[in-house]
Amino acid sequence: MGHSLRTKDLSKIGYTNDKARSLAINIFNKHFKYHTKSEQLETLSSLRERPEDFLEDDVLGKLAEVLTGKTKEIQFKVHSLMEEPAPLKMYGGKEIEAIAKRQIELASLLPVSVAAALMPDAHMGYGLPIGGVLATKNAVIPYAVGMDIGCRMSLSIINASDTYLKRYSFQIKEAIKKCTHFGMEGGLDFRQEHEVLDDPLFRAMPLLKQLHGKAVRQLGSSGSGNHFVEFGEIELFDNNTLGLVAGKYSAILSHSGSRGLGANIAKHYTNIAMNTCKLPRQAQQLAWLDMDSEAGQEYWNCMNLAGDYAKACHDQIHSNLVKELGLEVLFKVENHHNFAWKDQWNNNDVIIHRKGATPAHKGELGIIPGSMTAPAYLVRGLGSGSSIFSASHGAGRAMSRQSAKDNMTVSAMKKVLSAAGVSLIGGSVEENPTAYKDIEKVMTAQKELVDIEGKFKPMIVRMNKE
Structure with a gap:
């Protein structure tokens, strides 16, 4: 278990702003409690030296905003679903629950989708169903890879x-x-x-x-x-x-x-994807x-x-x-069975997501x-x-x-x-x-x-x- 940070620890590494010190203590005592004090101070030093690098960070972003004096700018694009789905093939469909089928059908309507498939062990998941396979053009979907x-x-x-x-x-x-x-x-x-x-x-x-x-x-x-x-x-x-x-x-x-490494990466980039790529609510x-x-x-x-x-x-x-x-x-x-790969499908360069496949x-x-x-x-x-x-x-x-x-x-x-x-x-x-x-x-x-x-x-x- 790491030690709780104090104001004087922060002052020693150059934190002079009261708001920044208070925020740092709250964040680190909550999210970094399993880190040693030296690990915590090392991260805080990096953050003070290059706060702009941390603006997109889920946990440290607010502290970075205080240190830079700027809030992170989120630019997003709005996308519609396609009227015609990408080619979709299901295996063992009689044994698959309806909601998993609906999820893969929805994925096949994304404008970046090239092809989709549903494996016979499929069941409902977040975003892509478990057992879902999706080939996309020049796009990677964090929730089509999965949390793990x-x-x-x-x-x-x-x-x-x-x-x-x-x-x-x-x-x-x-x-x-x-x-x-x-x-x-x-x-x-x-x-x-x-x-x-x-x-x-x-x-x-x-x-x-x-x-x-x-x-x-x-x-x-x-x-x-x-x-x-x-x-x-x-x-x-x-x-x-x-x-x-x-x-x-x-x-x-x-x-x-x-x-924990993969789960934290998934959470961080899913948030960025959802903030920058706006889709209809169900998708x-x-x-x-x-x-x-x-x-x-x-x-x-x-x-x-x-x-x-x-x-x-x-x-x-x-x-x-x-x-x-x-x-x-x-x-x-x-x-692997929760991952994405660069590959070729029907002579096209694609990203193949396999979430439970x-x-x-x-x-x-x-x-x-x-x-x-x-x-x-x-x-x-x-x-x-x-x-x-x-x-x-x-x-x-x-x-x-x-x-x-x-x-x-x-x-x-x-x-x-x-x-x-x-x-x-x-x-x-x-x-x-x-x-x-x-x-x-x-x-x-x-x-x-x-x-x-x-x-x-x-x-x-x-x-x-x-």
Whole structure:
């Protein structure tokens, strides 16, 4: 916990204006309480030296206005929706709720939209539905990427037979408690190091500078909600493209994103997008940033850094576990499913947003999980143009978190887990298996999008207890 700032601390670094000092103390004691005093003073010094750089900052903008004597100018453009939608393809539509369909239909009417698709695991989200894919022309939509930028899957196939999990279940459970961390705050008990923390963007951008301390603390952690780290058995099928002999192996599977770093980037640039790109009320959450604008370029750079950070978190989790248990990784497969990429579609340069969707270009490997008792599938993309080279990112929720709590007791969930042969560490009834769609139906609905190369069965599951 950082120390509370005092007026004399601010005076020492050149803050002489009473209003600025009072505002700084209020802001920093509220928003920077987990930073050390030296981190707080370093940010305040940067702000005093270059207040104009902070005018757009959600938290520090008001203080920057006092120091510069000017308010931030917001220039916005008003846009109408198109009468004709961009091409839109839905998969497994019978199982998808009407509101998710309406959301993707609305997205297809944006003047920047080139093509849209809805995956069979889709359900309602903010802006773009979860399971929504949208290709745009020279525009990036923060809410079409999502709040958890770079949320992703990572699978390590390890040099242990499928019987390893039963023989060493106690050691695995101890390692999974020691080498992972779940929950909104905090991190691992031992120091984590990764080159992503040295990225020069952390020093170059005020927003990222103030998030660096949190990124250091949260490296290698998983967060909450539907994020997990699992040990299980994977069966690789004949003719898999991994170069491994068909058969059963032990494996580690993880699902999480960019933690507080990505969430803060998403919030900051969503606000800028909504303030500068005015759309009809029902579509306002789909506000975009022009890729040629300063804010568009900043978001793009921050989004990519958040994606690298999410990958680093998974890398730490897997390497910590492998080291702790004395294992060796034979093959690793990983993919983002909340991200945007520069790509080509129908010979046009586009930005492809996948919010809860797995990239599935021809030959591209990915992982599509089910639930804590249902299998995850190792897949290879078939490069379907009508799905904008995408597939589902999981089974998809069949119930809201509240409904899941209302429809399942803890003791009933224990019976379901026991019947499936799954040991759960943490976890909540909000994530119980019945809260999700049938992964087999979802996979059937996307046969033309991916081929299945392997099937992962969860056995030891670690999640956040809420």
